[in-house]
Amino acid sequence: MKDNFTRRHFLKLGMAGGAIAGAPYILTSKKSAWLADVLIPAANAASPPVTPFTVEMPLPLVKTTVSSLTPAPVTSSFQYYSQYPVKEYYDVDVKEFLHSFHPSLPLNKAWGYDGMLPGPLFKARYGSPMIVRFRNNLPATSTGFGDPKIVTHMHNAHSASESDGFTGDFYAPGMYKDHHYAHMLAGGDPNEALGSLWYHDHRVDFTAANTYKGLVGTCFLFDEVDSGDETDTNTRALRLPSGDYDLPLFLADKQFDANGALIFSQTNLNGFVGDRFTVNGVIQPFFKVARRKYRLRFYNGGPSRWYGVKFSNGMSFKLIATDGNLLDKPTSLTRFVHAPSERFDIVVDFSQFPIGTQIVLQNDIAQSDGRGPSGTLATPIQLMRFDIDRDAADPSQVPATLRTLPPIPTPTVTRNWQFSNMGGAWTVNGRLFDLNRVDAVIKRGTVEQWNLSGMGMWSHPIHIHMEEFRVLARGDAARQAIERGRKDTVQLGNGMMGAIAPSSASVVIRFRDMLGKYMMHCHNTVHEDHAMMVRFDVIP
Numbered sequence: 254m255k256d257n258f259t260r261r262h263f264l265k266l267g268m269a270g271g272a273i274a275g276a277p278y279i280l281t282s283k284k285s286a287w288l289a290d291v292l293i294p295a296a297n298a299a300s301p302p303v304t305p306f307t308v309e310m311p312l313p314l315v316k317t318t319v320s321s322l323t324p325a326p327v328t329s330s331f332q333y334y335s336q337y338p339v340k341e342y343y344d345v346d347v348k349e350f351l352h353s354f355h356p357s358l359p360l361n362k363a364w365g366y367d368g369m370l371p372g373p374l375f376k377a378r379y380g381s382p383m384i385v386r387f388r389n390n391l392p393a394t395s396t397g398f399g400d401p402k403i404v405t406h407m408h409n410a411h412s413a414s415e416s417d418g419f420t421g422d423f424y425a426p427g428m429y430k431d432h433h434y435a436h437m438l439a440g441g442d443p444n445e446a447l448g449s450l451w452y453h454d455h456r457v458d459f460t461a462a463n464t465y466k467g468l469v470g471t472c473f474l475f476d477e478v479d480s481g482d483e484t485d486t487n488t489r490a491l492r493l494p495s496g497d498y499d500l501p502l503f504l505a506d507k508q509f510d511a512n513g514a515l516i517f518s519q520t521n522l523n524g525f526v527g528d529r530f531t532v533n534g535v536i537q538p539f540f541k542v543a544r545r546k547y548r549l550r551f552y553n554g555g556p557s558r559w560y561g562v563k564f565s566n567g568m569s570f571k572l573i574a575t576d577g578n579l580l581d582k583p584t585s586l587t588r589f590v591h592a593p594s595e596r597f598d599i600v601v602d603f604s605q606f607p608i609g610t611q612i613v614l615q616n617d618i619a620q621s622d623g624r625g626p627s628g629t630l631a632t633p634i635q636l637m638r639f640d641i642d643r644d645a646a647d648p649s650q651v652p653a654t655l656r657t658l659p660p661i662p663t664p665t666v667t668r669n670w671q672f673s674n675m676g677g678a679w680t681v682n683g684r685l686f687d688l689n690r691v692d693a694v695i696k697r698g699t700v701e702q703w704n705l706s707g708m709g710m711w712s713h714p715i716h717i718h719m720e721e722f723r724v725l726a727r728g729d730a731a732r733q734a735i736e737r738g739r740k741d742t743v744q745l746g747n748g749m750m751g752a753i754a755p756s757s758a759s760v761v762i763r764f765r766d767m768l769g770k771y772m773m774h775c776h777n778t779v780h781e782d783h784a785m786m787v788r789f790d791v792i793p
């Protein structure tokens with residue numbers, strides 16, 4: 254079938270091009286229609302210089318509902334529709350548009366949900382199931398990198414299989430797909446409620462290119478505890494900073510050619526890193542903040558970049574959630590390591606500084622190619638700047654206890670997964686991803702321990718769909734504190750001295766409700782595309 258052909262084709266390119274050595278692969282002949290117009294960065298060519306802190310950081314528009322969808326959704330196609338009938342409909346127009354990464358660069362063709370990069374912010378709520386229609390209005394004959402056949406995954410929304418955005422369920426321009434987001438609590442446990450989600454393209458073989466081109470967006474999911482209202486009078490409400498003081502910060506690195514055109518390599522299988530750093534779609538923005546507390550929700554959109562996130566003044570902040578899950582209590586930190594797809598929610602208090610203070614958000618992890626971090630930087634990279642310019646009331650709080658962490662259950666099934674490299678491509682247990690091969694059959698109701706291990710010089714953030722997991726203690730106390738919560742992505746480091754993370758992890762997962770096909774994959778999306786992914790099916 255076509256996709257397997259595509260992958261074999263890539264493999265040949267990868268081996269011929271010396272992708273193992275990490276050199277950018279220069280395509281010299283037109284191998285196929287879409288490869289012909291792939292733009293390849295020349296080795297070591299820097300993006301045009303831009304002046305940092307020129308443009309204010311944009312905030313995504315909040316997505317609003319529509320009263321109905323035409324034609325009406327086929328609700329019988331949704332596994333959980335009868336238990337979770339829908340009150341809210343959303344209609345998303347996925348299209349090509351011109352995007353400004355920086356005022357001194359030309360406008361670039363991008364792909365975006367509703368023509369925005371990142372896409373609109375969904376503010377979802379438990380008890381308000383949603384149907385979201387993603388209309389594919391991308392150009393059928395697209396130029397440049399990416400593939401206009403798409404499928405959208407809401408990461409990590411505990412979605413039924415048919416709505417999860419299975420990587421093979423992509424569809425062409427002119428078509429649409431409806432997703433039922435039941436906001437179903439796994440096992441009915443309110444302590445399993447999710448918070449900071451994001452949505453992104455998951456088209457097999459092209460997830461890296463399509464997300465890099467702009468098919469990403471954020472979603473906040475609220476309940477009565479994390480209610481999104483800092484003045485909430487409900488005694489169960491945490492009253493964390495909300496509204497204008499609850500911000501998504503979507504990190505993504507980009508590369509531009511000498512003319513300022515956005516470039517990407519679809520043939521370097523190691524991954525792709527850029528030398529320009531965007532937050533919410535613009536390069537090194539500034540953002541004016543008030544002297545009060547803010548909840549900052551960090552997203553790492555990849556495709557391959559790891560960050561060591563800290564502030565130029567060394568200030569401490571409170572980590573309150575990992576991968577969208579509130580911790581049991583806040584943890585004070587001055588830095589965290591952020592791998593692709595992970596989320597870190599922190600609360601920073603700008604009231605401790607006078608008006609006029611400027612604080613730069615920094616990344617201190619060195620990474621020169623897609624294989625992973627190579628150490629820390631003596632001179633950190635500037636990501637954005639916070640400018641404290643006013644006073645503001647602050648009724649918010651960061652309570653000493655947030656959300657109870659359920660005990661880690663005892664597994665009855667163990668599986669081992671080894672993440673490795675073969676001929677320049679990426680394997681799990683020695684095999685490349687195959688849409689139609691089921692790599693694990695899991696009986697619903699089972700608690701499983703998955704032992705994940707990397708090999709060699711490479712780092713991998715491993716993401717498991719549908720059910721979240723708990724990481725069994727590894728590393729030092731600081732790592733255990735950050736990994737103690739519920740997670741959907743775990744960092745596998747490169748096994749070298751001074752590695753950013755251990756090269757293996759054991760995680761415990763309960764498969765409680767959803768049935769059907771799901772994926773586990775490396776969320777370095779270039780590794781995922783070539784082809785570090787497995788399919789698992791949950792059966793009754």
Ligand SMILES: [Cu+2]
Pocket residue numbers: 712713714775776777780781785
């Ligand atoms: Cu990987």
